[in-house]
Amino acid sequence: MTERAGTFATDDDLVDIDSLIAAYYELKPDPEVASQRVAFGTSGHRGSSLNTAFNENHIAATTQAIVEYRASIGVEGPLFLGADTHALSAPARTTALDVLVGNKVHVLVDEFDDFVPTPALSHAILLYNNDPAHHDRADGIIITPSHNPPSDGGFKYNPPHGGPADSDATTWIADRANALIEGGLTEVKRAEPSAVDTYDFRGSYVDDLANIIDMDAIKNSGIRIGADPLGGASVHYWQAIADRYDLDLTVVNPLVDPTWRFMTLDWDGKIRMDPSSPSAMASVLQHQGDYDILTGNDADADRHGIVTPDAGLMNPNHFLAVAVEYLYQHRTGWNPDAAVGKTLVSSSMIDRVAASLDRTLWEVPVGFKWFVPGLVDGSVGFGGEESAGASFLRMDGTVWTTDKDGILLCLLAAEIRAVTGTSPSQLYAQLTERFGAPAYRRIDAAASTEQKAILKKLDGDSIRATELAGEQITAKLSHAPGNDAAIGGVKVVTENAWFAARPSGTEDVYKIYAESFRGAEHLEQVLTEAKSIVDAALKG
CATH class of the missing domain: 3.30.310.50 (Alpha-D-phosphohexomutase, C-terminal domain)
Incomplete structure (x- = not known):
C-alpha cells in the first residue's frame, strides 16, 4: 500500500482528458499485438485509449460484431444503449450509435441524455422482454469500465436475459470484432443518426423501486441517508429517489468530473471509484457520523459501499451476510425454496447464515453471469459476490435485475436500518456471536x-x-x-x-x-x- 493511499488526488495524478480523447480517435490497434486486440473479461472489453486498448476501431468492430451476434440468435427488438461518466464513454457511445444506426438497429438512448447505471440498463431490458405486449426481444450495451481509473473505457453487451453475456457469446463477439479489425473495418456499416428514439431509464427504475424495497418503512423511520455517487452514473438517480419517495436523503457529492480530481487515492495510489475500498472512500468516511446510513457507488453503480456511524465502511462480505439474513426473513413473497447464491470466493459466513435459515446454498464461479438463470426463474432469491456486487428478487419473487445493482443494495441497507432499528454493522456483530468471526x-x-x-x-x-x-x-x-x-x-x-x-x-x-x-x-x-x-x- 502506498503512503498516499486515502489522500486526495493532486494535479499530477489526473489524466489529460484531451489527450485521452485524441488517442481514442488517432491510435489504431495492431491486431498482431495481443494487448491491442478486443478481449472480453468477466465484464466486457476494457482498456485505455492511451495504450491502444480502447479506441474507435475497437468499438466500431465490437458493435458490428454485436449486431451480427444478436441477429444470429434472433434478437429483432430494440437495443438499449447507456454510458457512464468516464471520459471515454462519450466518444464510444457516439461510435456505437453510428454503427447501430448504420445497421438499422432500433436503438433507445436516455430520454434526458443522462448517464445510465448498469442496473438501470438491465432493468430496462427485463421490463421490455417481460411485457406480454412485446413480441420481440430487446438487449443492450452499457459503456463503462466500472470502478476502473479515469483513463479507462469499457464496453459490455447484455443479451435478452438482461445480465452479462456468457463466455460463448463474448468469445464469438471478440473473435468477430478482431476479424473485422484485421480486415480494415471494411465490413463495418456506419451512418450518422438523424434522430434516435429515447427511453426514460431513470424514471422507470426509480418508480419501480417500491416493488423491491420497503420505501415507506425508510420514509416513516425518518433515518438520515447520505449517498455519494463517487462522480458516477447514479448521481441524478439518488436525487430522484429522494424526491420521489420523500426521503431524508442527501446527495453528499453531486460533482461529475472525468478526471475525478475530488477522489482520494486507492491503496496503490491510483484513482479508482471502488466503494468497497477504505482508501478510495476516505473522503466519504469523513461524513461517517452525519448519517444513519451512508453509501457509495462506483462509476456505473453496480457496486455498493455501506458506511455506518458505529463501524465505518463495512467489508462487502459482512454486508452480504447481513443482507441474506434479513431478506430471507422479510421477503415472504419469495419461493420458499429460493436458494442463496454466492460466488465461491465470498465469505463462508454466508454458508452458515444460509444453513441457519434452512436454505440451499448455490455456490458458483466468479462472475455475476452465473446468477442470471436463478434470478430469472426465481429459484435463487439473492446473488452476491465478495467484490461488493449483488442483486435480489422483487417483493413478489420475480426478477428485478440480472446484473449487479449497487443502488439497490444501498437502499436495502437503509431498509434494514429502518425496519430493525439496528445498523447493518451491529447486525453483523450479532452474526459473529452466533457463528464465529472469520x-x-x-x-x-x-x-x-x-x-x-x-x-x-x-x-x-x-x-x-x-x-x-x-x-x-x-x-x-x-x-x-x-x-x-x-x-x-x-x-x-x-x-x-x-x-x-x-x-x-x-x-x-x-x-x-x-x-x-x-x-x-x-x-x-x-x-x-x-x-x-x-x-x-x-x-x-
Missing part, C-alpha cells in the same frame, strides 16, 4: 503466462496436500458446487478455513483468496500454505 484476505502471487494457463485448467485431484493449516482438507474443487461450472482455478476447504486460487486476466500473478474462522494468525498460515500447495501443483 478473517478474510486476498493476496497476489507471481505466475508466468504458462503457469496461469496451467492453473486455469487445474483439476482438484492435482492438489496432493491432505491438510491445510493444521486441519484435514474436506474438499478440493475445480468446479463450483452450485452449477458444476469450471472455476478457472481451485478451491481447497477445511472445517474452519478455505482458500481459492485463480489466475489474473491482466497481470502475471495469480490471486489467492482465503478465510479462516480461527482468527487472523490462522489465516496467515492458510495463505502461506496455500501458496506452497498451488506452486507444487503448478510444477506437476
Whole structure:
C-alpha cells in the first residue's frame, strides 16, 4: 500500500482528458499485438485509449460484431444503449450509435441524455422482454469500465436475459470484432443518426423501486441517508429517489468530473471509484457520523459501499451476510425454496447464515453471469459476490435485475436500518456471536503466462496436500458446487478455513483468496500454505 493511499488526488495524478480523447480517435490497434486486440473479461472489453486498448476501431468492430451476434440468435427488438461518466464513454457511445444506426438497429438512448447505471440498463431490458405486449426481444450495451481509473473505457453487451453475456457469446463477439479489425473495418456499416428514439431509464427504475424495497418503512423511520455517487452514473438517480419517495436523503457529492480530481487515492495510489475500498472512500468516511446510513457507488453503480456511524465502511462480505439474513426473513413473497447464491470466493459466513435459515446454498464461479438463470426463474432469491456486487428478487419473487445493482443494495441497507432499528454493522456483530468471526484476505502471487494457463485448467485431484493449516482438507474443487461450472482455478476447504486460487486476466500473478474462522494468525498460515500447495501443483 502506498503512503498516499486515502489522500486526495493532486494535479499530477489526473489524466489529460484531451489527450485521452485524441488517442481514442488517432491510435489504431495492431491486431498482431495481443494487448491491442478486443478481449472480453468477466465484464466486457476494457482498456485505455492511451495504450491502444480502447479506441474507435475497437468499438466500431465490437458493435458490428454485436449486431451480427444478436441477429444470429434472433434478437429483432430494440437495443438499449447507456454510458457512464468516464471520459471515454462519450466518444464510444457516439461510435456505437453510428454503427447501430448504420445497421438499422432500433436503438433507445436516455430520454434526458443522462448517464445510465448498469442496473438501470438491465432493468430496462427485463421490463421490455417481460411485457406480454412485446413480441420481440430487446438487449443492450452499457459503456463503462466500472470502478476502473479515469483513463479507462469499457464496453459490455447484455443479451435478452438482461445480465452479462456468457463466455460463448463474448468469445464469438471478440473473435468477430478482431476479424473485422484485421480486415480494415471494411465490413463495418456506419451512418450518422438523424434522430434516435429515447427511453426514460431513470424514471422507470426509480418508480419501480417500491416493488423491491420497503420505501415507506425508510420514509416513516425518518433515518438520515447520505449517498455519494463517487462522480458516477447514479448521481441524478439518488436525487430522484429522494424526491420521489420523500426521503431524508442527501446527495453528499453531486460533482461529475472525468478526471475525478475530488477522489482520494486507492491503496496503490491510483484513482479508482471502488466503494468497497477504505482508501478510495476516505473522503466519504469523513461524513461517517452525519448519517444513519451512508453509501457509495462506483462509476456505473453496480457496486455498493455501506458506511455506518458505529463501524465505518463495512467489508462487502459482512454486508452480504447481513443482507441474506434479513431478506430471507422479510421477503415472504419469495419461493420458499429460493436458494442463496454466492460466488465461491465470498465469505463462508454466508454458508452458515444460509444453513441457519434452512436454505440451499448455490455456490458458483466468479462472475455475476452465473446468477442470471436463478434470478430469472426465481429459484435463487439473492446473488452476491465478495467484490461488493449483488442483486435480489422483487417483493413478489420475480426478477428485478440480472446484473449487479449497487443502488439497490444501498437502499436495502437503509431498509434494514429502518425496519430493525439496528445498523447493518451491529447486525453483523450479532452474526459473529452466533457463528464465529472469520478473517478474510486476498493476496497476489507471481505466475508466468504458462503457469496461469496451467492453473486455469487445474483439476482438484492435482492438489496432493491432505491438510491445510493444521486441519484435514474436506474438499478440493475445480468446479463450483452450485452449477458444476469450471472455476478457472481451485478451491481447497477445511472445517474452519478455505482458500481459492485463480489466475489474473491482466497481470502475471495469480490471486489467492482465503478465510479462516480461527482468527487472523490462522489465516496467515492458510495463505502461506496455500501458496506452497498451488506452486507444487503448478510444477506437476
